[in-house]
Amino acid sequence: MKYIIVGAVAGGASTAARLRRMDEHAEIIIFEKGAYISYANCGLPYYIGDVIKDRNKLFVQTAASFRQRFNIDVRVQTEVMSIDRNAKKIKAKNLPDGSEYDEYYDKLVLSPGAEPVRPPLPGIDGEGIFTLRNVADTDRIKTWADAHKSGSAVVIGAGFIGLEMAENLHELGIAVTVIEMGKQILAPLDFPIAALVQQHIRSKGVKLRLSTAVAGFEKKGNKINVLVVNGVRIEADLVILSIGVKPDTRLAREAGIQLGDARGILVNEYLQTSDPSVYAVGDAIEFANPITGKSMNTYLAGPANKQGRICADNIVLGNTVKYKGAVNTAIVKVFDMTVGSTGMAAKSLDAAGIKYRTSTTHSGSHAGYYPDAKQMSIQIVFDPSTGVLFGAQVAGYEGADKRLDVLAMATRSKMTVTDLTEFEHAYAPPYSSAKDPVNMAGFVADNIMNGRLKVVPWNKTYDLTSDDLLVDVRTPREFETATIAGAINIPVDDLRDRLGELPKDKTIYIFCQIGLRGYLAQRILLQSGFDRVHNISGGFFLWNACKAETDLL
Numbered sequence: 383m384k385y386i387i388v389g390a391v392a393g394g395a396s397t398a399a400r401l402r403r404m405d406e407h408a409e410i411i412i413f414e415k416g417a418y419i420s421y422a423n424c425g426l427p428y429y430i431g432d433v434i435k436d437r438n439k440l441f442v443q444t445a446a447s448f449r450q451r452f453n454i455d456v457r458v459q460t461e462v463m464s465i466d467r468n469a470k471k472i473k474a475k476n477l478p479d480g481s482e483y484d485e486y487y488d489k490l491v492l493s494p495g496a497e498p499v500r501p502p503l504p505g506i507d508g509e510g511i512f513t514l515r516n517v518a519d520t521d522r523i524k525t526w527a528d529a530h531k532s533g534s535a536v537v538i539g540a541g542f543i544g545l546e547m548a549e550n551l552h553e554l555g556i557a558v559t560v561i562e563m564g565k566q567i568l569a570p571l572d573f574p575i576a577a578l579v580q581q582h583i584r585s586k587g588v589k590l591r592l593s594t595a596v597a598g599f600e601k602k603g604n605k606i607n608v609l610v611v612n613g614v615r616i617e618a619d620l621v622i623l624s625i626g627v628k629p630d631t632r633l634a635r636e637a638g639i640q641l642g643d644a645r646g647i648l649v650n651e652y653l654q655t656s657d658p659s660v661y662a663v664g665d666a667i668e669f670a671n672p673i674t675g676k677s678m679n680t681y682l683a684g685p686a687n688k689q690g691r692i693c694a695d696n697i698v699l700g701n702t703v704k705y706k707g708a709v710n711t712a713i714v715k716v717f718d719m720t721v722g723s724t725g726m727a728a729k730s731l732d733a734a735g736i737k738y739r740t741s742t743t744h745s746g747s748h749a750g751y752y753p754d755a756k757q758m759s760i761q762i763v764f765d766p767s768t769g770v771l772f773g774a775q776v777a778g779y780e781g782a783d784k785r786l787d788v789l790a791m792a793t794r795s796k797m798t799v800t801d802l803t804e805f806e807h808a809y810a811p812p813y814s815s816a817k818d819p820v821n822m823a824g825f826v827a828d829n830i831m832n833g834r835l836k837v838v839p840w841n842k843t844y845d846l847t848s849d850d851l852l853v854d855v856r857t858p859r860e861f862e863t864a865t866i867a868g869a870i871n872i873p874v875d876d877l878r879d880r881l882g883e884l885p886k887d888k889t890i891y892i893f894c895q896i897g898l899r900g901y902l903a904q905r906i907l908l909q910s911g912f913d914r915v916h917n918i919s920g921g922f923f924l925w926n927a928c929k930a931e932t933d934l935l
Contacts, residue, residue, distance in 0.1 A: 384409040385697065386472060386485060388462045388633065389493035390419035392683045393664030395443065396690025397491050402452040404698040410454045411485060413474055415461035418517045419445055424683055426520045427543065430527060431550025440517065465490065465637035467657050489659055489697050492634055492647060493690075496627035496665035496681055505599030510606050511621040514543060526620055531555045533619035536608045538596055540567035542714045544624030548588055549717055551620070559589040559616055561596060561608070565935060570712065570723045574742065574840060574924055575761055575775045577931040582719045591616075593935055627681055629666040642677045644668040652701035653693045661697060663689035672707040672794065673726050673772055674734050680708045709773070711790040713783055720782040724790035725773025728763050739766045741799075741827040741837070742920040744896035745819035747781040752811035757896075758782055759924070760823045762789065762799070769798035769831050774823075781813070788820050799827035826897070835901055837919040838891065840928045851888045855903040856895055856922070866893065866925060874899045877906050886912055893918040893925065 385401055387394045390412045398412050412419065420443040428434045445456040459477045466472070471486045498513040500506060512523045527535075533556055537548045540562035552558045560567075560583075566576040567583070567590070583590055597609045599621065607615040629646040640656035642648035646668030653661050664686040671678040685708040695703045713722030731738045740763050746755040758778030764771050774789035776782045792802060802824025807814055817825070829835035843866055846852060852869040854861050861871040872880050874894065884890065890912060894900040900917040907915045918925060 383488045384486065385411070385489050385491065386487040387412045387491040387493060388472070389495055389664065390414035390456065390458070391421065391423060391493070391495060391664075391686075393495075393686035393690045393693075394491065394493035395420040395448070396687045397493065397663060397694050398448075398454050398690075399452055400691045400694035401697065402454060404694055408698075410452075412448075412454060412456045413460050413462050413472075414445075414456070414458045415477065416516055416518065417458055419443060419448060419456060419458060421517055423516075426514055426517070427546040427550045429520060430514075430524045430547070431553050433550065433553075440520075462633060465633055465639075465660075467637055467639075467660070470659060487659075489661065491693060491697070492639075492655070492660065492662040492666065493664045493686075494630040494633060494666050497630045498623065498627055499625045500623065501625065503596060503598045504609075505601070506623075508599055508601055508606065510619065511599060511623065513623045514547065515627075523620075523622070527551060527554060527556065530619040533557070534559070534617065535620040535622065536561060536606075536616055536618040537622045537624060538562075538608070539624035539626065540564075540590070540592075541569065541624060541626065542712060544622070545583075545714055545716050547622050547624060548583075549715070551622075552586065552588055552717075556620070557587075559591060559618070561591045561594050561610065561616070563593070563595045565593050566931075567592075568714070568721065568723075570710065570727060571721070571775055572727045572729055572761060573931075574920060574928050575721065575723075575759060575777050577927045578759055578777045578924070579716055579719055579721050580931050581927050582717060586717050627665065629668070629679060631666055634660075634662070634666070642668040644677045644679050646677075646679045648677070649705075651704040651706075652696045653689055653705050654696070654701065661693050663693050669705065669707050672709055674736065676734065678710075680710050682708065682710065682712060684708075684711070706794075709790060709794050711786065713786060719777060719779060721775075721777040722782070722786040723773065723775045724786060725771065725793040726763065727773060727775070728761075731763060731772060736772070737766055738763045738772055739827070739830055740839070740919065741823060741830055742897070742924060743819070743823050743826050744920065744923060745822045746815060747779060747819075748813055749811035749815045756780060757923075758785065758819050759920070760785065760789075760819055762802075762823050762827055764799050764827055764831070766831060769800055769828070770796050771799065771802075781819075785818075785820050789823075799824045799831060803828055826901075829901070835904065836916045838916045839919055840925040841932075842891065842916075842918065843925065846891065849888055851885065851890045853884070853890055853892050853903070854894075854922070855892055855899050860895065864922075864926070866922065869893075874903045874906075877903055878910075881907075881910055884912065889914040889916070891916050891918055894921050896921040896923050 463473045595611045647662045709725045711724040742761045756779035762774045771793045776786045807818045854869040855874040892900045
């Protein structure tokens with residue numbers, strides 16, 4: 383058998399290595415138009431920022447080592463120009479000398495990845511304006527950044543790569559401005575969790591310009607002027623375009639292979655395209671979302687590597703292993719914080735017309751009496767009738783990653799909020815509390831689902847009328863330091879003795895710092911003849927961050 387693979391980074395390299403392990407005698411050829419294969423794409427920003435100092439550590443395999451270990455014909459700097467599906471052959475072009483030739487295949491695997499979005503803005507191809515997608519991009523950016531360490535940079539796009547670049551350029555001593563057309567950073571997140579991270583970014587001295595569109599670029603001496611739509615010019619030595627990516631589907635499209643609604647290469651559950659002899663993996667494909675059933679893309683290394691293994695098994699063994707999709711679990715380090723998401727965000731569920739409930743909790747990363755516990759925020763969304771998880775978001779410091787991993791598995795396995803209450807974790811004071819933050823998220827969600835806790839979002843405070851009463855149940859000292867305008871203060875510990883001060887003919891909205899005391903106060907009131915009582919989800923902590931970020935828009 384002869385297998386040809388187009389693309390040699392995560393998905394393609396994984397497919398090739400697994401094919402060899404499954405079939406020692408097959409002829410396997412990988413075509414890669416770049417100069418490098420199997421490199422750590424996700425590590426590129428950290429090499430630019432000198433966190434990873436040895437460039438060679440970015441390479442999992444080289445073309446030579448891949449040939450030696452796996453007996454695979456690796457052809458770098460060779461672009462596949464076209465596919466003839468009827469003849470089962472591809473046309474390849476050797477980029478250094480321009481020569482072209484044909485290769486025949488029994489099975490073909492497409493792993494062309496995704497390409498950066500580059501809108502046709504005036505001046506976008508000018509010197510000092512870069513995208514980051516591969517090793518060559520990285521080398522160009524690092525050379526430029528190292529020459530301008532006392533200068534300034536503009537990062538356009540506040541997605542995962544954009545924020546990683548902002549942090550790493552800042553750590554080099556470069557003054558950084560991040561421009562984002564949307565109203566928040568990190569589009570997969572819901573605004574409240576994004577707001578917490580935005581506050582942290584601003585505290586580091588990085589300028590965030592949200593709801594700002596770029597109109598073009600112009601060269602001014604040795605500087606670049608970034609032009610935004612309101613006429614403002616932002617001067618920089620370096621510009622990073624991190625606007626997003628799109629599936630590279632040229633080969634598939636021109637060969638008549640079916641694309642899907644998300645404009646990726648459509649694959650079935652065996653990672654097979656509309657042509658039975660052609661499979662596809664990685665950033666270029668689309669598949670059914672396990673939660674909504676609708677077609678989706680994912681631009682993540684983890685799914686691409688797993689797809690490669692499954693794809694190879696199906697090619698060698700026949701279509702025996704099903705790919706169950708991905709819930710798009712992603713995480714990013716943003717200075718001292720860690721933030722990530724899995725499954726669906728509340729806003730995505732709204733767009734899909736799926737009913738859900740939301741729970742937001744704040745817990746310590748480990749036992750409060752053990753030194754250096756840090757606050758961690760968890761938001762989960764779930765089916766209001768069954769409690770099945772739709773997704774989760776985590777923002778915090780140490781331990782945020784492991785909680786996200788647990789919630790990702792729970793989401794993918796269609797577990798319920800009740801399952802989270804019973805989640806058994808490794809507990810010792812340096813690592814967690816007896817009730818882990820995941821347990822706490824489950825407890826609160828279970829109370830919401832069963833009507834024991836009635837919550838409203840942070841921005842409900844914008845809609846209050848004269849028939850509503852806002853009650854701060856924190857201590858007098860907390861209340862005097864900062865509170866929500868119009869609130870009265872009755873500490874939860876005094877509430878039973880002061881019930882007479884509260885009118886039963888008004889709707890009462892309660893808040894504390896993070897939600898726990900508000901829940902206790904709500905339970906007291908609901909069992910004392912007050913039937914219109916709501917708790918502001920996430921407490922004053924979340925409200926304050928959201929309000930501050932909203933005021934800056």
